[in-house]
Amino acid sequence: MTDPIWDAEFSACFDRCASGMRFTAYLLCGDWHEAEDLMQAAFLKLYLAGPRLARREGLEPYLRRIVVRTFLAERRRVRWRRERVTDAPPELPQDSALSEDKLILWQALAAVPARQRAVLVLRYWNDLSVEETAAALKCSTGNVKSQGSRGLAALRRILGPDFADMPVEV
Amino acid sequence: MVREEDVRATFAVLNARSAPPLAVNAEDVVAYGSRIRKRRKRTLAAASTGLAVAVVLAGVFLGLPEHRAPTNTTPARAPEPTSIVEPPHDPAYPEPVIPGQR
Numbered sequence: 382m383t384d385p386i387w388d389a390e391f392s393a394c395f396d397r398c399a400s401g402m403r404f405t406a407y408l409l410c411g412d413w414h415e416a417e418d419l420m421q422a423a424f425l426k427l428y429l430a431g432p433r434l435a436r437r438e439g440l441e442p443y444l445r446r447i448v449v450r451t452f453l454a455e456r457r458r459v460r461w462r463r464e465r466v467t468d469a470p471p472e473l474p475q476d477s478a479l480s481e482d483k484l485i486l487w488q489a490l491a492a493v494p495a496r497q498r499a500v501l502v503l504r505y506w507n508d509l510s511v512e513e514t515a516a517a518l519k520c521s522t523g524n525v526k527s528q529g530s531r532g533l534a535a536l537r538r539i540l541g542p543d544f545a546d547m548p549v550e551v
Numbered sequence: 552m553v554r555e556e557d558v559r560a561t562f563a564v565l566n567a568r569s570a571p572p573l574a575v576n577a578e579d580v581v582a583y584g585s586r587i588r589k590r591r592k593r594t595l596a597a598a599s600t601g602l603a604v605a606v607v608l609a610g611v612f613l614g615l616p617e618h619r620a621p622t623n624t625t626p627a628r629a630p631e632p633t634s635i636v637e638p639p640h641d642p643a644y645p646e647p648v649i650p651g652q653r
Contacts, residue, residue: 388581395577403573404566413571421575428584483561490561505555506562533555 387431394440395424401441402448408502409452411491419455423447445507446517449499453518456495489539497532500525 402423406416426447427440434443490498496518503514504525515522640646 383581383585391581392577395580399573399577400570404570407570408562408565417574421580424577424580425584425587428580429587480564482557483564486557486561487565490558501558502562505558506566533558536558 384432387437390437391424391428391431394427394444398441398444399424402444405445405502405507406448406452408506409449409495409499411487419448419451422451426451442513442517445503449503449517450519453495453499485540486536489536492539493532493535497528497535500528501532504529 399420403413403416403420406419406423407413410416410419423444427444431437490501493501499518500514503509503517504511509517511522511525514525518525
């Protein structure tokens, strides 16, 4: 049994949010194909949950939460089952728009643990507050703060002291 | 030293780059979701039917006499004869004559 009203709402939401969700997923996993899979899985979960949702406004934060949690669940599963073990760096940009320092930073981000990376993406790309990030990750605000500072510390450790000398374009 | 601004700037530059086109659209997800819903509904219906059949069979099985719990019953009294009927006299078998009796 299909709900035509929900189908129309869902299609509008997909058209509005799909690209943004895929990019968030790309920042999390570093691979466009995996990002597309994550985005598709998140939209599928949203579609199936839609008729049961009490409130259908504000679907974007809900969708972002599904993307992040699906990514983290996938990473846990991969680690547990030891699937797809690879030491390959994340997918590199196809053009040379990324300056050298940003390219290095992007590669270094791939080495940051998944949860810390999720905090960095939600805080510094999606501009979520600590409270919103905590709600998205289903953890405490203290945990978000510690994961965020650990993530930045991990980046500093990976990049080393030389990174500071590089010119930064903002 | 990595600053928050560096991370933000890197994300912004990545976002400005051309991304590959989306390989899925809303119709694909809706179609796939509808198939999953139908499958779930079928599975649920089959499970419900199976459960109902199991419950009925269990009821019938437990209702059989040998599975009924024994109840406290008192045995009926033995039947008493209400009249005595003399057997018919058969000449082929004369009554025995006991000596000393007439």
